[in-house]
Amino acid sequence: MRATLVNRVRSTIDPANDHPYLNGAWTPMLEEWDAEDLTVEGSLPRDLDGVYLRNSENQVHQPLGKYHPFDGDGLLHAIRFRDGKASYRNRFVRTEGFVAEQAAGRALWSGLAEMPPRSERAGWGAQGALKDSSSTDVVVHAGRALSSFYQCGALYQLDPQTLQQFGPAEWDGAFPAEGVSAHAKVDVTTGELLFFNYSKHAPYMYCGVVSAAGKLTHYQPVLLPGPRLPHDMAYTRHFMILNDFPLFWDASLFGKGLHVARIHDLPSRFALVPRPGVNGTAGSDTIRWFEADPTYVLHFVNAWEEGDEVVLNGYRQRNPMPPPLAHAPRPYAMLMAYTDLHSLKPQLWRWRFNLRTGATREEPLDEGISEFGSFNHQHSMQPNRYVYSALGEPGMFLFNGLCKHDLRNKTRQDVSFGAGVYGSEAPFAPRNNSQSEDDGYLVTFITDMNRDCSECWVYAAQDLGAGPLAKVRLPARIPSGTHACWAAATELDSSTH
């Protein structure tokens, strides 16, 4: 391995802090690396050709008030696989907030858990006053990596291989003032980027479409009864699927500067918004709404059309308002519960929306706790057989293993990373000339607290039980992180820009 330390950022975090999400596997990383010809244990498949990109919530400065792990600064990690070799880079996303705090040498914005906010400058996000840290999600669209903030903000553009930065997407001046939420979706069949946003102001939500050439081609309101907290969306050939779940802010507290979410006595609602150019001209009066049992869903995994029905798979939370985490340090017990999969209890679930009758049917696909799913995107908008999920470490927002759901046989296979070893979201990477839905790999970064190192592990999706085919050593231990994506070599061409 040839590794070059490119940069080290200025940090003011108190080394004596006891925050569970600033220590251990969440200890922030301050270095930016370039590394070539990474050392491989095992064998890297030569038909794995593309980039695994992962974002991280990586706090740099001593928090201004209470810290929540979602506040951390965006730090992207990219590992490029080609010809059985791998190279790695990581870079902080040069957001407006990151640059300002580096210049100031301290935090200027308080975060999600600090109420009311103590931010010293105007902020971003649906609730306002937060720093747009761009640390939540990453997708590749039109040859550019786009990092995003969970509560709506800019889409910061980077080259997915070099991580060269191109600043916020502007869409020729059409980028919405309301920002864009995390979990914009790339339709691989049309090359379009489908997105949504939400805010505290009527109509409270918009959705839109960006063409493969990077032009905003559609933007429409989705009128809600009030401010909501959606986190993900889904899509089929003819619809964008948005949601209105009963977990949202108590608006009566806004006057005090407080943003406290609770479950309201309301059903879940799903909006089917016709995709423009497919189903005629879309407008808010064409949206179809469907009701379902109350819950909250962080993430969906695929949707498709089947006769009169639109089918949606996602992770339904059995307990979206958990009590404070038992045995946790008291100041952190609430945030630790809300970031603990074993408290929220998400399970893989299916909703069926009947376009003819307007009725919803729903059913569990698996009784076990899992979240942060992936599937073979070549099977987007089709009835996919396999879903891959992350398994949570009880009590902490850490992934301690993977599972493969076979939705046809109603079985699942779990693999553990081992005690003290944590992974990130593991997208499915089809191998070149893939012959079947699960003919490919699952890729994850690993933070190994036992050996004080990080690796990238590559599993054969058809045989998770065999363990990783390859363990690729990174130049430094990287912190635990969440959302990630796979971009095949063919998706890395940014010549449209």
Ligand SMILES: [Fe+2]
């Ligand atoms: Fe997410």
